[in-house]
Amino acid sequence: MAVLVLAEHDNKTVKKATLNTVAAAQKLGSEIHVLIAGHQAGEAAKAAAQIAGVKKVLQADAPHLGEFLAENMAALVVSLAKTYSHVLAPATSNGKNVMPRVAALLDVQQVSDISGIESADTFVRPIYAGNALATVKSKDPIKVITVRTTAFDAVPASGGSATIENVAAPADSGLSAFVSREVSKSERPELTAAKIIVSGGRGMGSGENFTKVLEPLADRLGAAMGASRAAVDAGFVPNDWQVGQTGKIVAPDLYVAVGISGAIQHLAGMKDSRVIVAINKDEEAPIFQVADFGVVGDLFQLVPSLVEELKK
Amino acid sequence: MKVLVAVKRVVDFNVKVRVKADGTGVETANVKMSMNPFDEIAVEEAMRLKEAGTASEIVVVSCGAQACQETLRTALAIGADRAILVESAAELQPLAVAKLLKAVVQKESPKLVILGKQAIDDDSNQTGQMLAALLGWPQATFASKLKIDGEKAQVTREVDGGLETVSIKLPAVVTTDLRLNEPRYVTLPNIMKAKKKTLEVLKPEALGVDVSPRLSTLKVIEPSKRKAGVKVADIKALVEKLRNEAKVI
Numbered sequence: 350m351a352v353l354v355l356a357e358h359d360n361k362t363v364k365k366a367t368l369n370t371v372a373a374a375q376k377l378g379s380e381i382h383v384l385i386a387g388h389q390a391g392e393a394a395k396a397a398a399q400i401a402g403v404k405k406v407l408q409a410d411a412p413h414l415g416e417f418l419a420e421n422m423a424a425l426v427v428s429l430a431k432t433y434s435h436v437l438a439p440a441t442s443n444g445k446n447v448m449p450r451v452a453a454l455l456d457v458q459q460v461s462d463i464s465g466i467e468s469a470d471t472f473v474r475p476i477y478a479g480n481a482l483a484t485v486k487s488k489d490p491i492k493v494i495t496v497r498t499t500a501f502d503a504v505p506a507s508g509g510s511a512t513i514e515n516v517a518a519p520a521d522s523g524l525s526a527f528v529s530r531e532v533s534k535s536e537r538p539e540l541t542a543a544k545i546i547v548s549g550g551r552g553m554g555s556g557e558n559f560t561k562v563l564e565p566l567a568d569r570l571g572a573a574m575g576a577s578r579a580a581v582d583a584g585f586v587p588n589d590w591q592v593g594q595t596g597k598i599v600a601p602d603l604y605v606a607v608g609i610s611g612a613i614q615h616l617a618g619m620k621d622s623r624v625i626v627a628i629n630k631d632e633e634a635p636i637f638q639v640a641d642f643g644v645v646g647d648l649f650q651l652v653p654s655l656v657e658e659l660k661k
Numbered sequence: 662m663k664v665l666v667a668v669k670r671v672v673d674f675n676v677k678v679r680v681k682a683d684g685t686g687v688e689t690a691n692v693k694m695s696m697n698p699f700d701e702i703a704v705e706e707a708m709r710l711k712e713a714g715t716a717s718e719i720v721v722v723s724c725g726a727q728a729c730q731e732t733l734r735t736a737l738a739i740g741a742d743r744a745i746l747v748e749s750a751a752e753l754q755p756l757a758v759a760k761l762l763k764a765v766v767q768k769e770s771p772k773l774v775i776l777g778k779q780a781i782d783d784d785s786n787q788t789g790q791m792l793a794a795l796l797g798w799p800q801a802t803f804a805s806k807l808k809i810d811g812e813k814a815q816v817t818r819e820v821d822g823g824l825e826t827v828s829i830k831l832p833a834v835v836t837t838d839l840r841l842n843e844p845r846y847v848t849l850p851n852i853m854k855a856k857k858k859t860l861e862v863l864k865p866e867a868l869g870v871d872v873s874p875r876l877s878t879l880k881v882i883e884p885s886k887r888k889a890g891v892k893v894a895d896i897k898a899l900v901e902k903l904r905n906e907a908k909v910i
């Protein structure tokens with residue numbers, strides 16, 4: 350039986366998280382189908398058809414799918430799921446919202462946020478904020494899974510030539526309605542897809558300091574900007590900057606932690622980064638236990654001098 | 662309206678968990694246990710609805726071992742009116758908990774169910790969505806703002822790109838994110854009062870729910886540790902390391 354991947358997209362382009370999820374699906378060794386559920390999402394479906402290793406793209410197009418409401422998305426996935434052995438989605442806010450609903454309607458115990466695949470029914474997943482790894486075996490006939498995207502290297506976005514098939518969407522549930530969206534606008538790379546991330550913590554002191562001190566560094570490195578929970582809770586920066594157990598899980602090539610002490614829940618979100626740099630005035634801060642390179646000192650002096658040094 | 666809040670007893674968030682030597686799980690004996698932090702936010706939100714005159718009664722529910730009574734007493738001390746424990750010594754996975762909560766919801770007929778978005782032990786992030794699905798109710802997960810407006814709720818959700826607001830018809834399920842509110846501290850007089858509040862104990866069998874687990878845990882291991890690196894003297898040395906040793910810039 351084939352594997353169905355619920356794509357993360359914005360009706361025009363396919364998000365990188367989809368490529369990581371297809372990579373996970375490939376490890377199952379079956380034919381891969383990708384579902385593009387949205388509204389006027391023809392461009393996204395065409396992009397999905399190019400993804401390496403994808404055999405078929407299912408496109409469900411309806412006005413009530415345009416905002417990815419969980420009730421309508423789950424009804425659609427459930428209507429398709431019965432002919433698949435596995436249904437996978439990235440563990441993004443959409444995936445996490447929709448998939449448990451799918452699982453419950455199929456009477457299946459979902460396997461959340463997998464970081465490894467041992468066999469078709471056995472998976473590895475982090476628990477306790479990544480302080481332990483559990484290997485679990487599912488008895489359910491259909492495996493409903495969300496995928497930790499940082500654990501699987503993305504497949505190429507091109508090279509494939511899948512067929513696109515239209516599928517019917519169940520009627521609008523009428524239970525929920527989209528009202529509005531406040532998207533944080535940024536010219537920077539997306540946090541979960543960035544190669545370099547510059548992240549600030551409580552030590553930044555204010556939102557203004559993020560702009561004045563940290564932004565020049567991110568600009569210099571072409572980096573995305575992140576933050577610890579403490580900085581978000583303090584209102585320095587918006588919620589979608591949060592890196593950690595309950596925020597975003599990231600694994601860039603370089604993660605620069607500035608004024609972040611390194612609470613367990615923050616480390617859970619970034620400890621798989623290739624190289625970690627910590628700048629903190631407290632030499633006992635736990636962040637230094639995971640950092641490849643640490644500098645102890647006042648960030649308000651060190652960060653500007655780092656920017657200067659990088660110009661050389 | 663009646664509000665039902667589900668709470669879970671978990672290893673306290675300050676505890677550094679240890680994997681058992683035999684690889685069967687995580688050490689929970691003699692470890693401080695507390696209410697899941699997201700569930701505390703759920704109880705607090707229900708309290709605010711009650712204080713605003715929107716909620717008339719708050720019922721807290723927990724599923725698990727007898728010791729969950731402690732967690733329920735904490736919720737009663739925050740201000741919930743009464744508690745229900747669905748007692749089971751078995752391992753309860755999210756689907757089973759959602760089925761138990763569904764049975765309780767059908768008994769209690771609340772207009773709103775609030776849960777934490779995820780428990781910090783198994784990090785599943787499933788129960789609320791599953792409960793909504795089983796009831797055929799709408800859901801608003803990862804809530805950072807909740808407004809009840811007659812027969813509807815307007816919920817602002819924390820999503821990957823920022824914030825999203827949805828309108829859901831009641832009855833509905835809402836799961837809480839970190840910034841929905843800041844839970845109050847429980848006071849001694851309220852802890853005393855909580856002892857006198859009703860705590861009903863039910864069994865899964867009495868609710869007609871099969872809770873047998875669908876996932877079996879084959880092993881639990883500690884993740885490979887990151888080697889602590891080096892502290893460098895200054896920025897010049899840092900940039901040199903990044904350029905020539907790590908080659909990331």
